[in-house]
Amino acid sequence: MDRMNETQKPKRSAWFWILTGCGGFIVLFIIGIALLWHFGTKKLAATIEENAKNPALRAEKAKRMLGAARLPDGYYPVSGTLELPILTHVRLYDRAPDDKGFVTRFTNRGFIFTETLYTESSKEREAFFTGAPSAPELFDNIGIKLRARENVSSGSIEIGKEKIRYRTVRGRIEEGANEAEEPMVLMWIDCPGEKRERWAVWFQPDVPDEAAIRTFMSQFSTSAFCFLPSAF
Numbered sequence: 001m002d003r004m005n006e007t008q009k010p011k012r013s014a015w016f017w018i019l020t021g022c023g024g025f026i027v028l029f030i031i032g033i034a035l036l037w038h039f040g041t042k043k044l045a046a047t048i049e050e051n052a053k054n055p056a057l058r059a060e061k062a063k064r065m066l067g068a069a070r071l072p073d074g075y076y077p078v079s080g081t082l083e084l085p086i087l088t089h090v091r092l093y094d095r096a097p098d099d100k101g102f103v104t105r106f107t108n109r110g111f112i113f114t115e116t117l118y119t120e121s122s123k124e125r126e127a128f129f130t131g132a133p134s135a136p137e138l139f140d141n142i143g144i145k146l147r148a149r150e151n152v153s154s155g156s157i158e159i160g161k162e163k164i165r166y167r168t169v170r171g172r173i174e175e176g177a178n179e180a181e182e183p184m185v186l187m188w189i190d191c192p193g194e195k196r197e198r199w200a201v202w203f204q205p206d207v208p209d210e211a212a213i214r215t216f217m218s219q220f221s222t223s224a225f226c227f228l229p230s231a232f
Contacts, residue, residue: 067224075111087114088115090114109205118195131167152207157217159217160226166213170184184203186201187213202216
């Protein structure tokens with residue numbers, strides 16, 4: 001009887017086991033992504049809170065990420081300065097932040113630097129910062145909006161290992177309630193032997209020439225841009 005029951009059991013095809021195995025893998029993959037999102041979000045929130053409460057630590061992080069012995073005079077790191085496994089982001093503004101690390105309104109000058117993975121969407125950002133023919137007029141990323149309205153100059157400079165392709169524009173920078181109509185230097189930073197998304201924007205009241213751009217960027221270590229230290 002037992003043998004008869006065994007022979008009557010429907011045989012499952014190889015596709016059943018393949019799909020079951022794939023389904024299990026997909027479930028594990030989704031769980032893994034959810035866990036990464038959960039812990040990544042917690043890490044981001046903890047980093048922002050830590051930055052807001054500790055201005056000295058925030059300044060040390062900014063100096064380390066920029067490879068600077070000291071920050072430029074009159075520039076203060078705000079709570080948007082982040083050091084994460086796949087994102088390095090530094091914001092320096094010309095007004096000291098409040099006790100929560102925020103600046104209610106910057107006035108005339110600032111510097112923003114971002115380094116992250118190079119993806120398909122990075123191509124549009126590279127076009128914007130280098131002034132390629134396909135460049136959009138508006139850049140909107142990580143809470144920063146840049147509007148390039150008039151090209152003033154463009155070129156490239158080399159500082160150590162890095163090559164900086166830049167264009168100077170007249171335009172507008174917006175960050176929440178902060179906004180300024182200033183000349184901006186939009187920079188895309190290339191490092192030899194690797195493809196990463198690295199961009200920077202420096203805005204101030206006067207239009208800088210290439211010598212001024214070189215002098216400002218020379219305050220930062222080229223090795224910091226091309227070989228950024230890990231946050232972990």
